Amino acid sequence: MPELVFFSGTMDCGKSTLALQIVHNRSARGLQSLIFTKDDRAGEGKLSSRLGLVTEAVEATPTLDLYSFVVESLSRGGKVDYVIVDEAQFLAPEQIDQLARIVDDLDLDVFAFGITTDFRTKLFPGSQRLIELADRVETLQVEALCWCGARATHNARTVGGVMVVEGEQVVVGDVNRPAEEIGYEVLCRRHYRRRTTSASARAGTLSPDVLPVTPA
Known part of the structure; x- marks a missing residue:
């Protein structure tokens, strides 16, 4: 059928x-x-x-x-x-x-x-x-990976390498865009919640409106 x-x-x-x-x-x-x-x-x-x-x-x-x-x-x-x-x-x-x-x-x-x-x-x-x-x-069985090596489960939008969570739902971009442009990155849930992109991880910074997540 x-x-x-x-x-x-x-x-x-x-x-x-x-x-x-x-x-x-x-x-x-x-x-x-x-x-x-x-x-x-x-x-x-x-x-x-x-x-x-x-x-x-x-x-x-x-x-x-x-x-x-x-x-x-x-x-x-x-x-x-x-x-x-x-x-x-x-x-x-x-x-x-x-x-x-x-x-x-x-x-x-x-x-x-x-x-x-x-x-x-x-x-x-x-x-x-x-x-x-x-x-x-x-x-899909081919797992995309977060920068940390864990299975990626979330699609993040970045502007200048910084993750954003506001804006139009559809803005065409790619995971291979230069950091200064609007781009996308796949993240695991942990790093999506912390808004830690590969660029911010390398720089040791968090998005300005995110507080560090401390262990319970």
């Missing part, structure tokens, strides 16, 4: 790489994908991984009806065997409903990839709706 599957994890855990691997494996069996993405680091209409792999994709703009797009592609004689959606956390909840309709009405597998929570540890609306509707939610 076709499924809506949500592959989730922190930044830097290989979500886009897995999406591209699925495309590669299924293409080798003659299966044709339709790929959607939103706000990829490589630019509009691209699905890219940090390993340097890039492929063309359809940009899922806020007004794009994903279900209608697939139906139109099929009606024009296009071959669509399954659907890939990267950066699914950025989709609107109604677009997630459209993905479920693709599975149920068109009998196509949909594989969605995205992070679950933002830099404030709040659910993205798209991710929340995926958790509510998906047939399966799979946690």
